[in-house]
Amino acid sequence: MKIVEVNQENFxxxxxxxxxxxxxxxxADWCGPCKMIRPVIEEIADNNDAVKFVSVNIENEEELAExxxxxxxxxxxxxxxxEEIKRNVGLISKNDIEKMIGK
Amino acid sequence: xxxxxxxxxxxxGLTAAIYTRRAAKKVLVLEAKVYGGQIxxxxxxxxxxxxxxxxxxxxxxxxxxxxxxxxAEIVFEKVISIEANGKQKKIITTDNxxxxxxxxxxxxxxxxxxxxxxxxxxxGKGISYCATCDGAFYxxxxxxxxxxxxxxxxxxxxxxxxxEKVYLIHRRSEFRGEDSTVSRLKGKENxxxxxxxxxxxxxxxxxxxxxxxxxxxxxxxxxxIDGLFVAIGRIPESKAFANLIKLDDAGYIEADEKCHTxxxxxxVAGDSRTKDxxxxxxxxxxxxxxxxxAVKYISNLS
Numbered sequence: 001m002k003i004v005e006v007n008q009e010n011f012x013x014x015x016x017x018x019x020x021x022x023x024x025x026x027x028a029d030w031c032g033p034c035k036m037i038r039p040v041i042e043e044i045a046d047n048n049d050a051v052k053f054v055s056v057n058i059e060n061e062e063e064l065a066e067x068x069x070x071x072x073x074x075x076x077x078x079x080x081x082x083e084e085i086k087r088n089v090g091l092i093s094k095n096d097i098e099k100m101i102g103k
Numbered sequence: 104x105x106x107x108x109x110x111x112x113x114x115x116g117l118t119a120a121i122y123t124r125r126a127a128k129k130v131l132v133l134e135a136k137v138y139g140g141q142i143x144x145x146x147x148x149x150x151x152x153x154x155x156x157x158x159x160x161x162x163x164x165x166x167x168x169x170x171x172x173x174x175a176e177i178v179f180e181k182v183i184s185i186e187a188n189g190k191q192k193k194i195i196t197t198d199n200x201x202x203x204x205x206x207x208x209x210x211x212x213x214x215x216x217x218x219x220x221x222x223x224x225x226x227g228k229g230i231s232y233c234a235t236c237d238g239a240f241y242x243x244x245x246x247x248x249x250x251x252x253x254x255x256x257x258x259x260x261x262x263x264x265x266x267e268k269v270y271l272i273h274r275r276s277e278f279r280g281e282d283s284t285v286s287r288l289k290g291k292e293n294x295x296x297x298x299x300x301x302x303x304x305x306x307x308x309x310x311x312x313x314x315x316x317x318x319x320x321x322x323x324x325x326x327x328i329d330g331l332f333v334a335i336g337r338i339p340e341s342k343a344f345a346n347l348i349k350l351d352d353a354g355y356i357e358a359d360e361k362c363h364t365x366x367x368x369x370x371v372a373g374d375s376r377t378k379d380x381x382x383x384x385x386x387x388x389x390x391x392x393x394x395x396x397a398v399k400y401i402s403n404l405s
Binding site: 028030031032033034035036037040058059065069070071072073074075087089090091092093094095 | 135136137138139143144145146158159160163179180181197198226227228229230231233235236237239240241309310330
């Protein structure tokens with residue numbers, strides 16, 4: 001499954017109104033640790049249809065970063081029924097991401 | 104049963120994997136999080152021989168692919184402890200137990216924290232250990248950097264171009280970092296030095312709002328900031344081995360220039376060992392030495 005890049009316009013539709021649980025990856029191109037985590041998330045996404053995977057480029061989407069108080073990346077936020085239920089800041093292992101989304 | 108189990112997939116561990124694989128040994132690398140180690144936080148490496156510029160991410164990825172293509176097995180599990188029963192070593196992770204003829208510890212180090220009560224809760228809410236990752240969140244805001252080494256100085260320089268105001272807080276009157284960086288800092292109008300001072304309190308609601316700073320002469324002041332970048336050094340990741348391996352007072356694994364620990368067949372490479380210069384190039388160098396010594400050790404076993 002692909003990771004969908006979301007923005008201010010479609011965030012509500014893609015994330016808040018999603019039927020599935022959503023993992024949102026807040027990242028930036030200059031952030032090394034973010035680049036390290038991305039392939040790990042892609043690997044999980046390939047084998048998980050129960051969760052939707054989206055990414056938010058905080059450089060382009062300052063308002064979303066501000067709204068969700070993201071001030072340190074990589075930052076993974078799990079949304080369910082439009083609400084944030086979990087968050088991890090910083091590097092994280094594949095196992096721990098899977099625990100976060102409830103494998 | 105592996106010939107060599109390497110703990111940690113940073114520059115030291117992955118270089119050790121390259122050398123042990125080229126010696127045709129059966130090699131497993133165990134990594135707790137993601138490969139690369141702390142070099143992935145570096146935007147631009149300028150001091151690695153023959154590479155004028157390379158990002159930490161690119162460096163780590165090339166190294167990882169090189170080790171993998173040579174046939175190193177890389178598994179993402181956290182090591183909890185090692186047991187040494189004579190010639191055989193057991194490596195216990197959160198998920199499995201592995202056996203090996205020799206072990207190379209290349210676990211590196213982690214950020215030293217201030218040790219203030221609400222510090223952990225404020226990570227991502229105003230507290231950061233990586234200026235190049237998070238500096239951009241503080242465009243036209245007020246930030247502080249704590250520390251006096253090169254990382255702190257470079258963080259302050261970087262942040263001065265992004266933030267409205269940068270306070271550089273250091274517990275001594277002189278910086279440990281390079282003079283050239285100090286003079287560049289002095290040229291920045293929006294950097295204010297707060298010397299002979301320690302951060303003693305983090306004031307926060309939902310996120311960090313201000314810090315309390317106490318100077319060595321006993322004066323206490325409050326500085327309003329949006330972000331605090333902590334760069335007060337690193338501590339070695341060695342706790343898991345303390346029952347078996349000799350550490351120095353600071354927690355570094357005691358080793359000689361051949362990367363031997365006090366236990367036969369267990370070697371250490373990179374930032375987690377006792378040494379003077381902790382650089383990318385000395386980490387990879389350690390990896391080569393530890394690997395060569397491990398290969399020698401296994402050959403003598405059989």
